[in-house]
Amino acid sequence: MALELTTENSDSLIRTLRELVQIPSISLEGPDSASINECANRVADEFRSLGASVEMLEIPDAPPAVFGEFKSSNSDAPTVLLYSHYDVQPVGNIEDWSREPFEPVEDDGRLFGRGASDDKSGIVTHLGAIQLLLDKQQKLPCHVKFIIEGEEELGSPHASMFIEKYGDKLHADAVIIADSSHWSVGQPAVTSSLRGVVDCLLSVRTLSAGVHSGEYGGAVPDALMALSRIISTLHDDDGTVAVSGLVTKTEGDVDISESEMITKAGGVSDLQTIGRGQVLSRIWAQPAISILAIDAPSINEAVNLIVPEASAKISMRIPPGQDADVALQLLSKHLVTAAPWGVEVTVIPGTTAEAFSANLNGPITRAFEEGMAYAWDTAPKRIGLGGSIPLVADLQALLPAAEIVITGVGEPISRIHGPDESQDLGELRKNIIAEAHAIRSLSEINTE
Structure with missing residues (x-):
């Protein structure tokens, strides 16, 4: 029927x-x-x-x-x-x-x-x-x-x-x-x-309170600068995730071109894809890290102070075969290890899904x-x-x-x-x- x-x-x-x-x-x-x-x-x-x-x-x-x-x-x-x-x-x-x-x-x-x-x-x-x-x-x-x-x-x-x-x-x-x-x-x-997903909140502190950027800038690092340095270590130059020890695969049965991916995403005219291997394997079978948000002074509230604290919400998608708890541990270890100049780093684990x-x-x-x-x-x-x-x-x-x-x-x-x-x-x-x-x-x- x-x-x-x-x-x-x-x-x-x-x-x-x-x-x-x-x-x-x-x-x-x-x-x-x-x-x-x-x-x-x-x-x-x-x-x-x-x-x-x-x-x-x-x-x-x-x-x-x-x-x-x-x-x-x-x-x-x-x-x-x-x-x-x-x-x-x-x-x-x-x-x-x-x-x-x-x-x-x-x-x-x-x-x-x-x-x-x-x-x-x-x-x-x-x-x-x-x-x-x-x-x-x-x-x-x-x-x-x-x-x-x-x-x-x-x-x-x-x-x-x-x-x-x-x-x-x-x-x-x-x-x-x-x-x-x-x-x-x-x-x-x-x-x-x-893919599964894990996320965390990364907080960086350099000072107990903000200080004058003219008096201390150039000698004392600000938290937003340090946070940016840590975030920049999460990917290689081509955009591949650089956290060691994660499961990754590179092949799939179907694929699309890099230009198709950019068009589907609504990319600006000269935008390039990131990562390696087949385009669809990058979103189906490889880890991916996204910076979802950053807490720091807004432009409208900016003053000439060295920023003492800044935070970022970090999300990582994980492929089949990757244990979520292990992935979160590897991500947390990477963030702490990448901290420059002796800054204080706190990683607060968030949700995990296999x-x-x-x-x-x-x-x-x-x-x-x-x-x-x-x-x-x-x-x-x-x-x-x-x-x-x-x-x-x-x-x-x-x-x-x-x-x-x-x-x-x-x-x-x-x-x-x-x-x-x-x-x-x-x-x-x-x-x-x-x-x-x-x-x-x-x-x-x-x-x-």
């Missing part, structure tokens, strides 16, 4: 996506944010409207995770666990947006707004797939559980606590993660790997790929992802026998985390059909 969305269902799902995007569920604002809780409750209501039993999973100092289940009439049927997240990134510089971030607008087949792609389209994918199966078959072919978390954009810092407290609820034969990306509009993809490598030979992956081939009328690619989904490694540890399939609804034009984030609505509809196909196929697969 062919799976197709009706116009009525499609319009209803797009309306749901619009309404979710209107809720500014920025996890950085804290677990007590009214918008975070409004969005969690709205997501719960959407699943309840389809017949799910729903509850909020709560632990101290964390936003609630929406959990629920649809029971199949066949008690012996296998179980699939669906994952996505309802929290979003901060807006950033509002001047960079051409539209209001939380007033979604449809333009040329795309819905614009913060979270339109990452990851409220993931939520709608799950809702749409379940609705499609219920409409076509009046029942679900297997048990379906779902967990929609609210702190993924913070690195899921409470993931291990959620797993420890609620792990028994999450047991499943297969897991579908809707929080990745396709290759391009019209070219679907299954994610073969995720990398992930998928089993692409499993039956659920094949079923999803078949669904993609049907929905898009083209064979999907298998691609790595330079980003991280922290909860995936925890789910893999909890459910070692379960096959985990990672896909998404966005693509490079979606500009997730950036200004003018958007979602191609045609791609969303196709992803719903592909996921419904995979869930339906699960009932025909021996998961023992």
